[in-house]
Amino acid sequence: MPPQRRASRSHTTTAAPYAEAGLCLSRCHRRRKKANLDVPGEDGAPVGILPDDALAAIFSRVPSGDTGVARCVATCRRWGRVALRRIIPYFLPHLALGILHGPEDGGGRTARARRKIAATTGSAQPRLIPMASASLRLDLDGDLFDFARPVASRNGRVVFELRREARADGLTLCVCNPVTGDVPVLPPLAGEDCPGYYACEILTRDDLDVTVAPLPPRCTLGFFRILLVYNRRGFTALRCYSSDASCWGPEGRKPGAKISSRMLQQLGPAAVLRGVAYWPMHRAAFGVRLDGAAATMDVCWVPYKTSHFLPDFRLLGVSPDGELSYVCVGRTRRRHLAIIVETLQLQSVDDDMSTVADRWERQGFIRLPQFEVPGATALKLRWFGEKSGMLLFTIGEGGNTSSAFALNLATRSVEKLADGVECNSWRNLCGYEMDRATLLRSLARPAACEVL
Numbered sequence: 001m002p003p004q005r006r007a008s009r010s011h012t013t014t015a016a017p018y019a020e021a022g023l024c025l026s027r028c029h030r031r032r033k034k035a036n037l038d039v040p041g042e043d044g045a046p047v048g049i050l051p052d053d054a055l056a057a058i059f060s061r062v063p064s065g066d067t068g069v070a071r072c073v074a075t076c077r078r079w080g081r082v083a084l085r086r087i088i089p090y091f092l093p094h095l096a097l098g099i100l101h102g103p104e105d106g107g108g109r110t111a112r113a114r115r116k117i118a119a120t121t122g123s124a125q126p127r128l129i130p131m132a133s134a135s136l137r138l139d140l141d142g143d144l145f146d147f148a149r150p151v152a153s154r155n156g157r158v159v160f161e162l163r164r165e166a167r168a169d170g171l172t173l174c175v176c177n178p179v180t181g182d183v184p185v186l187p188p189l190a191g192e193d194c195p196g197y198y199a200c201e202i203l204t205r206d207d208l209d210v211t212v213a214p215l216p217p218r219c220t221l222g223f224f225r226i227l228l229v230y231n232r233r234g235f236t237a238l239r240c241y242s243s244d245a246s247c248w249g250p251e252g253r254k255p256g257a258k259i260s261s262r263m264l265q266q267l268g269p270a271a272v273l274r275g276v277a278y279w280p281m282h283r284a285a286f287g288v289r290l291d292g293a294a295a296t297m298d299v300c301w302v303p304y305k306t307s308h309f310l311p312d313f314r315l316l317g318v319s320p321d322g323e324l325s326y327v328c329v330g331r332t333r334r335r336h337l338a339i340i341v342e343t344l345q346l347q348s349v350d351d352d353m354s355t356v357a358d359r360w361e362r363q364g365f366i367r368l369p370q371f372e373v374p375g376a377t378a379l380k381l382r383w384f385g386e387k388s389g390m391l392l393f394t395i396g397e398g399g400n401t402s403s404a405f406a407l408n409l410a411t412r413s414v415e416k417l418a419d420g421v422e423c424n425s426w427r428n429l430c431g432y433e434m435d436r437a438t439l440l441r442s443l444a445r446p447a448a449c450e451v452l
Contacts, residue, residue, distance in 0.1 A: 055082045095435050097131035097388055099404075099417065100158060102149030102428035126150055126160070128432065129417050131390060131406050144174075144183070149428035151200040154272065156434035156442060157224060159202050170194040173241075175202065175224060179434070180442050186226065186241055187248060195230030195237070197261050201270040201277040202226055203290055206438075208275045221441050225290055227277055227297075229254075231261055238288060238297045252297050259286075263311075269383055269430055271316035273324055273346070276300075280316045283307040285324070301353065305342060305360035315391075317384030319343050319363075326360065327391060329381050337371035337379075339391065340364070341409060366412055371395065383431035392431060394423050 050058075059082065103124055124146045145160060152159040156179065162172045170190025176183050189195065205223040226241040236259045238252040263281065270277040271285075278285040285302040302324065309328045317325040323343040330338050341364045344356065373379060373395060382392040382404075389409045396402035402423040406415045 052082050055079065095388055095433065096439070097385065097390065098432040099129045099131060099383070099392060100126055100150040100153060100430050100432050101129075101426045102126045103147055126428075129404075131388075131392075131415065131417065148174075150430045151428070152202045152226075152269070153430040153432050154202045155204040155206060156432075156438045157202055157204065158430070158432065159200060159226060161200075171198075173200075173226065175226070175243075177222075177442055179439060182222070184243070189239075189248065193248075193251075195228060195239075197264040198228050198230035199264055199267040199270070199279055200226065200228055201272065203272055203275065203277065207272050208290065227288060227290060229259070229264070229267075229279070229288065231258060231264065234258065238299075240290060240297060254299055266311040268311075268315070271318050271324060271384070271386070273318050273322070278302065278316050278324065280311075280314050280326075282311075285316055285326075302344070302346075303353065303357040305357050306340075312378075312380040315381040315384050318386040320386070320389065325363075325384065327381060327384055329379055329393060331373055331375070332367060334369075335372055335374055337368040337373050337395075339366040339368070339407065339409075341366070364409070366407070366409070368407075368414065370414070382426070382429055385431050385433050387433045387435050390431075392417075394426065396423065 055078075103126070126145060126148060144162065147163040148160040150158055151161050151173070156177060158176045158178065160174050160176060162174060162185075170188045171194050172185065172188040174183050174185045203225045205221065222243065224243050228237075228239045228241075230237055230239075236254040238254055240249045240252075241247070242249065259281075267279045267281075270279045272278075276287045276289045278287045280286075281301075284304060284307070287300040287302060289298040289300070304326060306328070309330070313329050315327045317327060319325045321343075323345050326342045326344070328340045330340065332338050340362070342360045342362050344360050346356075378394075378396055380394050382394060384391050391407045391409055392404065393407065394402065394404045403419050404417040404423050404426070406417055407413075408415075
């Protein structure tokens with residue numbers, strides 16, 4: 001049975017299909033400053049008496065690549081109302097895209113070893129590579145993020161694992177909203193609660209299926225849940241953190257056989273659809289459902305139509321039509337790269353899983369003759385963006401032959417993101433997407449959100 005249902009400097013860039021203007025990710029731990037609207041201007045007139053049209057005209061003269069207009073939203077209710085209605089939809093990017101990857105060493109080494117790695121790589125902090133010519137910057141504050149690794153990203157929020165100096169320190173996660181600068185650090189899982197290898201996913205307010213269970217009473221715009229899947233001796237455990245309760249829930253137990261530790265390392269990002277996080281396993285997608293009011297967890301399996309692809313060659317996502325997508329990569333007879341996309345419409349909560357495998361529909365067989373990949377060439381699907389339809393993959397594992405590319409599944413155009421040895425260190429990687437609606441909700445105060 002399926003599951004139930006402080007601002008940084010900016011850069012101006014050339015318009016791109018998914019980013020009309022540059023967006024800078026602000027410094028974490030930024031403290032908002034309250035504006036005094038009764039302070040007189042140079043002519044002695046209070047700013048507060050300016051009509052809405054005059055304020056809109058002033059806001060419209062801010063450069064399109066600057067985040068000053070976005071800051072006006074958080075200044076006061078009136079400025080937020082004027083900026084949200086008249087200015088921001090024309091200046092902020094429709095969709096900000098990027099790739100986050102952490103340093104090669106995720107922590108656990110001595111301070112001397114970490115300094116040596118930082119000197120070699122040039123940075124001990126996670127990096128962001130823009131996609132589709134978007135101007136994105138990740139300006140992380142202090143040493144909190146030194147050797148932190150991104151483990152999940154969704155709807156403009158990024159989950160980082162902070163470095164572990166020793167096993168006794170346990171697992172500490174934080175959820176970073178790069179636009180607002182909010183970085184809540186979750187209570188650590190230490191001692192017997194500390195997991196080993198794990199899979200992680202974040203679900204936001206928009207991800208939960210309210211048709212089955214209502215949202216929690218304190219579910220605000222900043223609401224989120226963190227889902228962990230990890231192993232204990234003899235079984236696979238499930239655990240959830242809820243921002244409304246500000247604590248980890250009790251440890252649940254996955255029914256059936258234990259997932260191998262090797263498989264946990266290979267799961268990669270999950271696809272989230274109607275409150276369910278799906279991870280690509282060998283013969284079926286492994287789904288974990290979180291309901292709205294209580295962080296209870298149900299498990300389901302969604303069989304594939306084709307299940308012979310290796311972990312590096314398969315990926316799950318969600319299509320723009322709200323269908324579960326299965327993406328796999330292979331080679332043609334002429335050794336050219338080929339991408340296969342299949343989708344599945346999960347019709348209701350009472351779907352018969354015994355017939356699901358036959359209901360997958362092939363949506364495309366994309367040949368990429370510009371990529372000739374002999375049998376010994378390493379291929380890996382990295383991430384699928386459900387809002388952008390961009391597929392990230394890498395070819396090669398080091399040296400001058402290693403490259404990262406982004407494929408637009410709709411237009412079948414390919415963009416090269418990086419070349420050279422740096423792709424070999426992309427062991428901790430997740431994509432970053434933030435659309436305009438999510439961006440405005442994260443910037444606006446509750447009163448200003450009424451106009452969205």
